[in-house]
Amino acid sequence: MKDHELMDAAIEERLHQIEGRMRTDKVMVAFVGEFSRGKSELINAIFFAGYKRRIMPASAGRTTMCPTELGYDADVPPCLRLLPIETRLQPKALTEWRAVPEKWTRIDLDVNNPAELAQALEKVAEVRIVSREEARALGFWHDMTPEDNPPVDTCGLVEVPRWRHALVNMAHPLLKQGLVILDTPGLNAIGAEPELTVSLIPQAQAVVFILAADTGVTKSDMAIWREHLVTDSENADARLVVLNKIDTLWDELSTPARVREQIGRQCAATAELLGISAEQVFPVSAQKGLLAKVTDDAALLRESRLPALEAALGVGLLGRRQGLLRSEMSAGIADLRAQAGRVMQIRRRDLAEQALELKGLRGKNAAVINHMRARVHQEQIEFDVSGAKIHAIRSVHLKLLRELFTILGASTLKAELGDLNRALRQRGIKLGAKKAYNQTFQRLREGLGRAQATGIEIQTMFVAIFRQLNAEHGFSLQPPKEPDLLRFERDLELVERSHLQYLGVSNALKLATPDFSDRLVRALATRLRAVYESALSEVELWNKSAAAQLDVQLRERRRNFGHRLEAIERIQQAATGLDERIADIVQQEAALNQLDARLLVLTERLLDVPQSSEPVVFAALKTA
Incomplete structure (x- = not known):
């Protein structure tokens, strides 16, 4: 189009915007819940089972000490970047720190070595032992709420996270598709990052709220749901609730039917308490789902009920995002065609007027x-x-x-x-x-x-x-x-x-x-x-x-x-100039028609994207 002066500045900018969105648009899925609900294990089961081992640290207790984002940027080599907790002492927003790479601690990752990769990611759970004064300055000690403060050891020191935020860049098939995974620590923990709840989570395309089947909805779970995750009805289906650890309800002394009935009651009670539909509650065993994928045990995978959650994430939420991108591209191509068509119509009319004048x-x-x-x-x-x-x-x-x-x-x-x-x-x-x-x-x-x-x-x-x-x-x-x-x-x-x-x-x-x-x-x-x-x-x-x-x-x-x-x-x-000029106009008209046909072919090729019943991201889940 530039070669033939058909591309105006506005259409060019619109196309660049769409191309940029296609290349860089991210779909963030935030995993939220209290400590020890199995968030990291669920991420392992859904996204990293292909490594045949745990990649995110998921042992008992508090494993994710700082918010961890997993994504892919082709311009950055595979690495783990960690922002020191001391940056809280400086007046700069977390978003602004992203633009200061030299302030982050960087660790290169070998994504082809699962053991080394898992070892590197354990750093997100690192802590520091500090005085109460330093903990207070960092936001982890509040004199007015002593019951929420971290435990004090025999030396009068307390434990705080070593890192404020972690960014993992790796060429995992799902992350290359534009998926961003956000693994969060307990949102109600003392010292929780405000930007996590007022910026990152509200902007996520999907939020997975994880509860434990053996405890049900606790008071702290309910506080997180009410304060951070309750949304309007328009986006209610973007909030999925996972009732994790259903394997704790598997009772060898009970029949499978009774176990299923018990799980069903738990799901119904959870939906009622949270004020959502029962279809948004997914009973799952992340640990058994991961084990099933590692050992290729199809029966255990069905029992874990993990595939139902994967389908909800892939076909339901992420698929809708791809549909929006497809619609935006179609609108951009339609604008391009319309603008180019108007210019070519003007040229056709001008050529027709010239031919009429010359013949006269x-x-x-x-x-x-x-x-x-x-x-x-x-x-x-x-x-x-x-x-x-x-x-x-x-x-x-x-x-x-x-x-x-x-x-x-x-x-x-x-x-x-x-x-x-x-x-x-x-x-x-x-x-x-x-x-x-x-x-x-x-x-x-x-x-x-x-x-x-x-x-x-x-x-x-x-x-x-x-x-x-x-x-x-x-x-x-x-x-x-x-x-x-x-x-x-x-x-x-x-x-x-x-x-x-x-x-x-x-x-x-x-x-x-x-x-x-x-x-x-x-x-x-x-x-x-x-x-x-x-x-x-x-x-x-x-x-x-x-x-x-x-x-x-x-x-x-x-x-x-x-x-x-x-x-x-x-x-x-020249006496012969008239006929030559008329012939030249006829050639220009033919060239214009060829250009129009070529443009139609090129734009049709852009719009001819296979309409799949499942999005690319979800298809990648099966092969990751």
Whole structure:
């Protein structure tokens, strides 16, 4: 398309965005639960059984001491990166630390050596022994909640995690497909990272909440569910509940039917307590499922009930994500076809007009030809007058666009967050924090409303000028659909809800700690910046689409004037020029038709993706 000047800037940017999404889009599945519920063992059973051993540390007790993300980046060699816990002492959000690789401890991984790989990943469970003062500074000791503090040894020292966050990069088949696995420590543990619950988990495409079948839903399980995982009904099916360790209910003195009945009762009771449908509860034995895969025991794998959970993750949740990507690509290709089709239609019409003019000159004298040149010049002058009008309208359009960029800009967002930051950073119990939150988000929603109104005003201007140019000059301008900025209110609502959990009575003491509230504010700013950057990106692409479309058709019309004048000059200079020029136009029309056919073939090839009943990610589960 570039070779034939069919690619405008907006379409090119849209295609680059889609290509980038296809290459880098991630599907995050977060595994959440209290300590000793079997999260790491479940990850081993689902994703790493192909290694014929445990890869994630999954012994009794607290094994995952820091949040661990497993993913794949082709630009980074296989490695384990660990962020020291001491980074909590510095005023920087976890997201910002990701951009400072030199601050992470890096360990290269041999992904073809299961024993070495497992040994390296044991580092996520490492701890440090520190004084109570250091533990307090790091957020692991709160004087106001002594019952939640870690045990003190005989020397007066306490145990804290050695690492704040872990990133595992490895070329596992599932991770190469874009899957990201998030293994979390207990969310209610003292010192839990706020960004985990206000940023990472809310943005996960699926959350697997793990309970233990032998204990049922405990008080701490219920607290995690209510404070961090209860979501609106629209995304309720993205929360799966795993009732793990059902092998503890396997009783050799009981019949298989009675065991199944007991497991069924546990599932029903769990669903009722959590307020979800029974179809979202999956009884599983992760340990037996892993053992079955390692020993190739098909009967034991059925008993573990692991395949049902894998199907729910693969076909249900991850498959839906692939469908969204497919729809986005189809829409992008449709835009490409439409824009290229409009440009080629203009060229066809211009060629037809030229051929008609030239055929009308057959047998005419010099005076007629001079008259033709004068008429083309006059049309060019009238067109240039329209160009001046367009320039005037564009100056008004740019003024409105600047207003829109200001509303959604970083400086406006920073100013809106000022009062909230001061409210959360004041010392002691922050009684006015909830009011400050409500006021801040109300102002942000009002700002989005103003931005939407400004966008509609710009769109109205686009429609008017496009209609005028189409009528006066035979253009085929099509105003792009204005961005729906109000849909970002939904994102604001999700951010607000994930933060409001910390403003209740149960978290008042946590919020009273300056370092905790500082981390909360930084996490909030990071998420809001992401929302507003997405909105700005959508506005920029919309504006570029309209402007680029106009630029392309103006350029085509100016080029058409040049071709017509050139043809008249050639006819005046040589008697044979007329027939040669008409033949040349016929060849150009044939070449244009060939180009159109070629473009159709190329775009059809992009859209001709096999429609599988199960997504690629789930298919990889069977072979990993």
